Amino acid sequence: MAEFRLPANSRIRAGVTHKAPQGARDLRTVRIYRFDPDCGENPRLDTFELDAAECGQMVLDVLIRIKGSRDASLTFRRSCREGICGSCAMNINGINRLACITPVSDLGREIRIYPLPHMPVVKDLVPDLTTFYAQYASVKPWLMTQTSAPPDGERLQSKAEQEKIDRPAGCILCACCSTACPSYWWNSDRYLGPAALLAAYRWIIDSRDEATGERLDALEDPFKLYRCHTIMNCTDVCPKDLNPAKAIAEIKKMLVQRQS
C-alpha cells in the first residue's frame, strides 16, 4: 500500500538552535532539514536565527551566509545563482522552488527549508535524483531521424514550428514539478513524472523529428503516462513558468487522435 507515514528512520527530530547575533535589524528564523548519512541518526530540524540585513536578498544568499558563518557542514547544491541551472531546487515554506530566485522578503519571519519531497536524501538539502535523470534519458531526448541532414546546411524548420518547441525546451530539469506531484510520490518507480513527459512532448512536436510514432508508442502505458491525473501541481510550481500539465494533456490527445 501507499505509505502515509514516514518510515521510522526518516522521522524528523528536533535539532540545534543557533541564536541570533546581537543587534539584529531584520531578524529571521530559518529552520533547515539536516541529514547526515554518516552519523546513523534520524534527520533533524535545525534552527538558525539570523539578521537578513547581513545577507543578500535571495534564500540562496541566506544558505550561503549560514554555511559561511554559522555551520560549515550545511550541504546544498548550487551553481548559477540566476535560475538557469536548476541545482538549488528545494522545498521552501512548503513550495518547491529555486532558492536562488526566491526573495527572502516574500517569505515572512519564519523560513522552513526542506529537500525536494519524497526523494531519497543524500545529505541535508541534496536529494538523490538518479531515477529522475534516468526517466529523462528514457524518453530519448535527442533528435531521431531516418532522413539524413542536408549536405549543405542544418535541418530547417519554420518560425511557427520552432515556436511550438520554444517553451517546452525551456525546462531546466530542476525536478520541482515531478517532486510536487502526488502521483509521482506514490508511483515514481513506474510513472515518468511531469518533467520527463514535458521533455517527451518537446520531441514529439519537433517538426524535424521522424520518430513521433515511436515516441508515442513508448508512452502508451497505464503507468508511464496515465498516472497523470491532472492534479497540476507541476504547472503550479514550475519556476520557469512552463506548463507540463498541458504538455501531458496534449500527448493524451494525440494518442486518442491517432486511433480514428
Next chain:
Amino acid sequence: MSLRTPLASVLGQGAAKEGVRHWWVQRLTAVALVPLTIWFAVSLLSLPSLGYSAVTAWMSQGWTAVLLILFVLTVTWHSQLGVRVVVEDYVHGAGPKTAALALVTYLHVIAAAAGVFAVLRVALGGAP
C-alpha cells in the same frame, strides 16, 4: 539492493500499449453522465410524490426505463474505470493489486446486473 542500472529500472517491461481506451471511455462516460444525471434528478424531484406507487408508475414508462438502464450502466462503467485507477495508484505488489482489481471489476458487474434487473422487473410489471 539492486545492481540494475537506473535506466533499466525506469524502462522496466516497456510500454503496455494500453491506457488510451481506458482514458477515452472514462471521458465519454463522464460526458454522457452530465445529461443523464440531470434528467434523473429533475424527473425524480418533479414526481407528484416519492411514494412507492408514484415511482414504480414512473419507472414503468418506456423511455424512463430505457434511460434508467443507460444511467445504471454508465454509472457503473464510469465508476469501475475510476476505482481501477485508485487501486492502481495505492495498492502496490502484484498479488494484492491483481486481487483488488478483480474484486472491483466483479462488484461493478454485479451492481450493473442488479440495477438493470431491478429496472426491468419494475418496468415489465414483475414487482409486487
